[in-house]
Every structure is written in structure tokens, then in C-alpha cells.
Amino acid sequence: MQKRGLSFYLLAAFFAVFVLFLYGPTITIAILSFQGPQGGLTFPMNGTSLHWFRNLYEQQAVGDIWGSFRRSMALGLIVMAVTVLVSVMGGLAFRHRFRGSTVLFYLVITSLIIPSILISLGVGILFNLLDWNVHWATSGLGSQLTWTLPFGLLIMFAVFNRFDASFEEAARDLGATNWQTLKYVVLPIIAPSLIGVALFGFTLSYDEFARTLLTAGSYNTLPLEIYGMTTSVTTPVLYALGTLTTMFSFVMIGLALLLVWRSRRTAGAS
Amino acid sequence: MAHSGTARTLKSWLLVSPLTAILGLFLLVPVVVIVMVSFWGSSAYSYYPAFIFENYEFLFTSQVTLSVYLKTLTFTFITWALCLAIGFTVAYFLAFHIHSLTWQISLFLLCTIPFWTSNIIRMISWIPFLGRNGIANNTLQQWGWTDEPLDWLLFSDFAVILAFVHLFTLFMIVPIFNTMMRIDRSLIEAARDAGASSRQILQHVIVPLTKPGIMIGSIFVVTLVMGDFITVRFMSGGQSASVGRMISNEIGLLQYPAASASAVVLLLTVLLMVAAMLRMVDIRKEL
Incomplete structure (x- = not known):
């Protein structure tokens, strides 16, 4: 390997600035959410306090954030479960070409790149015409799946493209049925990737806004609630909420990474 | 079988x-x-089945449509160029200048983690930076670069593009990094042995081989910006227009047929742009 030249340090500096650009604003509002009770939306800090975090618990100060948090949490878990299941099934099917697979593949890609507002509008009108009530657990769920499923499927495609089929052949040679091969050979091997799919499913749903806008009905999910707050709330309580949500996302990501790391290690050990 | x-x-x-x-x-x-x-008719608060071209006629004869599309395309182009420049540089650094796999993965994760956090919160977090009394303005005044706070930092087109780049650059980094990691390192050795400079290697070996990743990243960025309606509304303080905002405004007024016609035109525009980009890459090979 050649020595680290000037270009390495220039690129490293560029990278550092980029990371600062990525995280700087988030860190700033994390600091500002500890503003004193008289503090405003920008620096300087007017003392430090937990005032704005306490404020989150007061019903009248903000909207129904805890209700919307519970709904987002429930919706995220449902989306996660459906995304994992449907992606694995789809991934298994797409290991071989079948009649219509190309059309379906492009449908998945379309789902990924279609402007979100079309999903929101289309599902909204569809439910309206059918006289169905839009609700976060029906129309909201379906709309979010059009965003999470493509990610889940693309991960599964990548996983199965690299999958060594000789493991399955070995299992079959030893007399395993298709189901046993799937359960004892294929699924354990792809397990770490499934954690990734689950992470995508949960967090993309938990933060989803554009596709839920017209499809969540009268009970808001958390991002919708926050979006509503941006026009009416002008105190650091917004930052406190933002900081809590981001912390929650970080915990989820950390948990997923830890699980991936552990399952990789046990897979390596056995 | x-x-x-x-x-x-x-x-x-x-x-x-x-x-x-x-x-x-x-x-x-x-x-x-x-x-x-999109072919239906509408009255003040409702819409009814019909087969009329009124919605499209209005859309195509309105001056607003053209200017809104131009504005959206401008946002898209600038954001795309910036995301590509930043994304390529970051991916190149990670793929070719970091040699330990553990470090590569860790730094890559550092770039991708914000993807799993809330976009709205990430937009809100620019307020203390760009506001009238924000960090940027205070710093600029302290350094004596301006006498009074700059108004165009927050709630402006500048803020919109900044937020787009902030939110979407990682859609460029991930596919480009992914393609770069699959470039056979012996090709680079060969180029070096044949006397190519680092610059020539970048230009004639790495960039051509990274094209599929660049295309996929570009598709993401272009479609996300073309269809956006929240970033533009929030970061411009409601002052800037985009196609997505136009549609969301029509939805707000319950003008579903008009909104549908706009949505159809937007969808066709986006699909045409994507089709043009897809001609240059086979995505099924890139997974």
C-alpha cells in the first residue's frame, strides 16, 4: 500500500465536515431542548432546565403527542412484521425467474420511486370513493408498506444473489424436506439480514410522513403530529420532542446493530 | 428439478x-x-364522474404550471449536482482511502444512520442555525462579514436546497459506495503499473466502473426532489412553489380532479426522467 498522501488528509477533512453537516443540526437542537423556561428557539441559552421535556407531558401545551406516539409505535411494529414476512416470501420467489416476475419487479421499483404524494392522494380518493374510512391501521398501513416493502425486497434480492445454494443441496441430500431446509438452513443463514429488513420496516414507518398525510384519518401518527406542531408551536418544546424521537430512533438502530453483530458472532462460532 | x-x-x-x-x-x-x-368534474366542495379535459386544459394553459415546473427542475438539478459531488467524494474516500473493513463499515454506518431518523425533525433542526439570530448569522456578524443578519438563510430557496442535500445525500452515498466496493482492486493495480496517475485512475477506471451506482443514486435523488412537498413548504416558509406543493395545495382545497391531473403529469414527468436514466444501467445486475 502506498503512503497516505495529501489527498488522504484532504478527503478525510471533507468527510469530517460532511459528518458535522449531517449531525450538527441534530446536536444543536438536542442542546437547545435544555433551554431554561424563558429561553427561545435559538442561542443564547437562557439557563438550563428540563422545563421543555416536562412540558411534553402537559396535555394543553402540545397536541396529543403520547397518543400519536403509541399509534406510531403500534403501526411501526405491524409494518415491521408485514415487511419482514412479505419480503422473505418475495425474496424466495424471486430466486428463480417466473412468468410475470419482470413486471412485478418493475412494480416494486415503481413503488419505490413514485412521488409519495400520489400514494397519499390515490389511496385517499380510493377510500373516499368506496366510502371506507381512512384510518392509520388500514389505509395508513397499506400506504406505508408501499414505501417499506421495496426496501425490504431489495435487501432480500441482494441477500439471495449472494446465497450459496450448496447449503440447501447438502440439506436435501441428507433427506431434509423443503420446509426443513428453509427452517433449519436458509432462515438461520439470512437471519442477520432479516434484522436489517426489520429495522428498515420499523424506522421508515415510524418516521413516514408524506404517504400517511391523507391516509391516517382523524388520529395522527407522531410525524403528522410534529408537522402540525411546526406551524403552531414556537417554543423549544418542539426541540425536546425532536430530541426524544431522535434518541428513540438511535436506540432502535443501536439495538438492531447489536442483534446483527451478535447473530454474526454466533454464526461464526458454530 | x-x-x-x-x-x-x-x-x-x-x-x-x-x-x-x-x-x-x-x-x-x-x-x-x-x-x-383527473378527467372528472368538480364543484366547490365535491367532485363528480365525468369525462372532461378541463383539468388538463387548465393545467397546460396556466402560466403558473410552467414556472412551477421550472422551479422544481431547478431545485432538482442543483440538489442532484451537489448530492453527486458530495456523495461521490465521501464514497470514494470510504472505498479507496480507508483500508480496514471495520473502519469502512463504521464510517459508512455513521453516514447512513440519519436515514433512519425523522426527516421533519432534521428540517426543524436547521432553525437555530439559519434563523435571524441563529448561529450562522451571529458568526458572520462576529467575523464582520455582514453588518446585519442575512434574511435569506432560513425560509428561502437556499434553505430548501440545503435541506434537500442534508436529507438526500446518503441516497447517493449508499449505491456509489456499494458499486465502488465491488470494483476489482487489481484493475487499479494494473492501471498504476501501466503508469497511470491517481487522477487518471479516478477518471478512466473508477468513474466509469461506478456509473451504475451513480445512476441508482441519481434516480433516488431526482424522484425524491421532484415529488417533494414538505421540505419546500417548510424550508421556504411557504414562499417557494414546487409541483408537489401545488398538488398538496389542491388537495387542501379538496380539488381532487385538479390535484389528480397535476399528479398524472408529475408521474409521467418522473417516469420519463427515470426511464432515461435506466437506459444507462441494468438495476437487476446491481443488487
């Missing part, structure tokens, strides 16, 4: 049936409904 062709097709379709059902009901049918309603 024990399976006959038909049995295998049947099994495959059974496996993808939930996927097909979900995408059918929440993607395909809604798009068909939008196309249908």
Missing part, C-alpha cells in the same frame, strides 16, 4: 401473492383512480 414449470410458477406466485395484493391495492389501483378522477 422435481418441479415442472407450471408447478414452479404457481409456487412462485403463491409466495408473491401478499406482495402483489398490497402493491395492487395501495399502488396500482390508486394510480388508476388518480388517472380516472
Whole structure:
């Protein structure tokens, strides 16, 4: 390997600035959410306090954030479960070409790149015409799946493209049925990737806004609630909420990474 | 293989049936409904079945449409160029200048983690930076670069593009890094042995081989910006227009047929742009 030249340090500096650009604003509002009770939306800090975090618990100060948090949490878990299941099934099917697979593949890609507002509008009108009530657990769920499923499927495609089929052949040679091969050979091997799919499913749903806008009905999910707050709330309580949500996302990501790391290690050990 | 062709097709379709059902009901049918309603008529608060071209006529004869599309395309182009420049540089650094796999993965994760956090919160977090009394303005005044706070930092086109780049650069980094990691390192050795400078290697070996990743990243960035309506509304303080905002305004006024016509035109525009980009890459090979 050649020595680290000037270009390495220039690129490293560029990278550092980029990371600062990525995280700087988030860190700033994390600091500002500890503003004193008289503090405003920008620096300087007017003392430090937990005032704005306490404020989150007061019903009248903000909207129904805890209700919307519970709904987002429930919706995220449902989306996660459906995304994992449907992606694995789809991934298994797409290991071989079948009649219509190309059309379906492009449908998945379309789902990924279609402007979100079309999903929101289309599902909204569809439910309206059918006289169905839009609700976060029906129309909201379906709309979010059009965003999470493509990610889940693309991960599964990548996983199965690299999958060594000789493991399955070995299992079959030893007399395993298709189901046993799937359960004892294929699924354990792809397990770490499934954690990734689950992470995508949960967090993309938990933060989803554009596709839920017209499809969540009268009970808001958390991002919708926050979006509503941006026009009416002008105190650091917004930052406190933002900081809590981001912390929650970080915990989820950390948990997923830890699980991936552990399952990789046990897979390596056995 | 024990399976006959038909049995295998049947099994495959059974496996993808939930996927097909979900995408059918929440993607395909809604798009068909939008196309249908775009020909419907509307009164002040309701809309009714018809087959009229009024919505399209209005759309194509309105001066606003053209200027809104130009504005959106400008946002898209600038954001794309910046995301590409930043994304390529970051991916190049990670793929070719970091030599330990652990470090590569860790730094890559550092770039991708914000993807799993809330976009709205990330937009809100620019307020203390760019506001009238924000960090940027205070710093600029302290350094004596301006006498009074700059108003165009927050709630402006500048803020919109800044937020786009902030939110979407990682959509460029991930596919480009992915393609770069699969470039056979011996090709670079060979180029170096043949006397190529680092610059020539970058230009004649790495960039051509990274094209598929660049294309995929570009598709993401272009479609995300073209269809956006929240970032533009929030970061411009409601002052800037975009196609997505136009549609969301029409939805707000319950003008579903007009919104549908705008949505159809937007969808066609985006699909045309994507088709043009897809001609240059086979995505199925890139997974």
C-alpha cells in the first residue's frame, strides 16, 4: 500500500465536515431542548432546565403527542412484521425467474420511486370513493408498506444473489424436506439480514410522513403530529420532542446493530 | 428439478401473492383512480364522474404550471449536482482511502444512520442555525462579514436546497459506495503499473466502473426532489412553489380532479426522467 498522501488528509477533512453537516443540526437542537423556561428557539441559552421535556407531558401545551406516539409505535411494529414476512416470501420467489416476475419487479421499483404524494392522494380518493374510512391501521398501513416493502425486497434480492445454494443441496441430500431446509438452513443463514429488513420496516414507518398525510384519518401518527406542531408551536418544546424521537430512533438502530453483530458472532462460532 | 414449470410458477406466485395484493391495492389501483378522477368534474366542495379535459386544459394553459415546473427542475438539478459531488467524494474516500473493513463499515454506518431518523425533525433542526439570530448569522456578524443578519438563510430557496442535500445525500452515498466496493482492486493495480496517475485512475477506471451506482443514486435523488412537498413548504416558509406543493395545495382545497391531473403529469414527468436514466444501467445486475 502506498503512503497516505495529501489527498488522504484532504478527503478525510471533507468527510469530517460532511459528518458535522449531517449531525450538527441534530446536536444543536438536542442542546437547545435544555433551554431554561424563558429561553427561545435559538442561542443564547437562557439557563438550563428540563422545563421543555416536562412540558411534553402537559396535555394543553402540545397536541396529543403520547397518543400519536403509541399509534406510531403500534403501526411501526405491524409494518415491521408485514415487511419482514412479505419480503422473505418475495425474496424466495424471486430466486428463480417466473412468468410475470419482470413486471412485478418493475412494480416494486415503481413503488419505490413514485412521488409519495400520489400514494397519499390515490389511496385517499380510493377510500373516499368506496366510502371506507381512512384510518392509520388500514389505509395508513397499506400506504406505508408501499414505501417499506421495496426496501425490504431489495435487501432480500441482494441477500439471495449472494446465497450459496450448496447449503440447501447438502440439506436435501441428507433427506431434509423443503420446509426443513428453509427452517433449519436458509432462515438461520439470512437471519442477520432479516434484522436489517426489520429495522428498515420499523424506522421508515415510524418516521413516514408524506404517504400517511391523507391516509391516517382523524388520529395522527407522531410525524403528522410534529408537522402540525411546526406551524403552531414556537417554543423549544418542539426541540425536546425532536430530541426524544431522535434518541428513540438511535436506540432502535443501536439495538438492531447489536442483534446483527451478535447473530454474526454466533454464526461464526458454530 | 422435481418441479415442472407450471408447478414452479404457481409456487412462485403463491409466495408473491401478499406482495402483489398490497402493491395492487395501495399502488396500482390508486394510480388508476388518480388517472380516472383527473378527467372528472368538480364543484366547490365535491367532485363528480365525468369525462372532461378541463383539468388538463387548465393545467397546460396556466402560466403558473410552467414556472412551477421550472422551479422544481431547478431545485432538482442543483440538489442532484451537489448530492453527486458530495456523495461521490465521501464514497470514494470510504472505498479507496480507508483500508480496514471495520473502519469502512463504521464510517459508512455513521453516514447512513440519519436515514433512519425523522426527516421533519432534521428540517426543524436547521432553525437555530439559519434563523435571524441563529448561529450562522451571529458568526458572520462576529467575523464582520455582514453588518446585519442575512434574511435569506432560513425560509428561502437556499434553505430548501440545503435541506434537500442534508436529507438526500446518503441516497447517493449508499449505491456509489456499494458499486465502488465491488470494483476489482487489481484493475487499479494494473492501471498504476501501466503508469497511470491517481487522477487518471479516478477518471478512466473508477468513474466509469461506478456509473451504475451513480445512476441508482441519481434516480433516488431526482424522484425524491421532484415529488417533494414538505421540505419546500417548510424550508421556504411557504414562499417557494414546487409541483408537489401545488398538488398538496389542491388537495387542501379538496380539488381532487385538479390535484389528480397535476399528479398524472408529475408521474409521467418522473417516469420519463427515470426511464432515461435506466437506459444507462441494468438495476437487476446491481443488487
